[in-house]
Amino acid sequence: MRKTLYCILLGALLVLAACSNDSSKDIEDMDSNETDAKQSNTDEQVSDDQAEQDTSDGSEEEGNPSDEASDDTEDDSSSDNDSSEGNTSDSSEEENGDNNSSSDNDSKQNEEESNDLSKGLNTYRPEEGMTKTFIQDDQYEITFNIVATNNTHLQRVIRFGDIETLEILKWVENDVSVVYKEENPENTKDQLDSFETFEPPETIIDLKQKGEGKKDEWQITKENATVELPYKKLDNVIVVQKTQTSSSSNKKSILTRYYAEGLGMVKETRETDGSNGFKSVAELQSVKK
DSSP: OHHHHHHHHHHHHHHHHHHHHHHHHHHHHHHHHHHHHHHHHHHHHHHHHHHHHHHHHHHHHHOOHHHHHHHHHHHHHHHHHHHHHHHHHHHHHHHHHHHHHHHHHHHHHHHHHHHHHHTOGGGGOOOTTOEEEEEETTTEEEEEEEEEEOSSEEEEEEEETTEEEEEEEEEOSSEEEEEEEEESOSOOSOOTTTOOOOSSOEEEEETTOBSOSOSSSOEEEEEEEEEEOSSOEEEEEEEEEEEEEOTTTOOEEEEEEEEETTTEEEEEEEEEOSTTOEEEEEEEEEEEO
């Protein structure tokens, strides 16, 4: 009986031991599976992170197309701006150049206009030995013969038909005046060292006298005129004018003279108003030296 109980107990113990081993093995298997699952999840997470990292790296290496487009747009915009600024700068420089050129041309023109009298009146003196022939009103001939000159004076003989007039002019830098006159002189040779100045001299050009020519004294009305003559076209001509009023008839006579460089007087006009008014013109026809 005891032996039987002992066998039963031993069998039960063996069964319990076997069950215990199976349970422990199952627990170990469950733990192992759980560990494997965790490891698998961890590996997947690592794999995903690695994939995201690779994707990020690839994006950084390849560059974001929108960023590249944005950069290209900014570069193009910057290039366009630089080009626009360059064009604007070039245009501005060209405009400044044109303005400077226009300003230089205006300055030169003003200098040329004022240069006529900056040299003084000596450049308008006729040369010694020159004979100038004028035609008055298309029919009368008048000659001006320059007999003699020195540093300050010149002597001329004017012939109009049978009338001969000897005049000596003081011709200096700032003014010209008639200081001696003689009608039908016996001697027309050089008298510059022997004449006596009459008083008061008649001033015919004065650089200080400028105006409209409405006074009874010669005034410069133009300094840079151009005159068409039978002789030729002349530039840089000085125009002087004066207005005389008759004390008896109150009629006005306007006298105008034109002076050219190296020739002296080249044209003279006289115009009288009123019912019997007239205009007379004497113009340079030829020059002999």
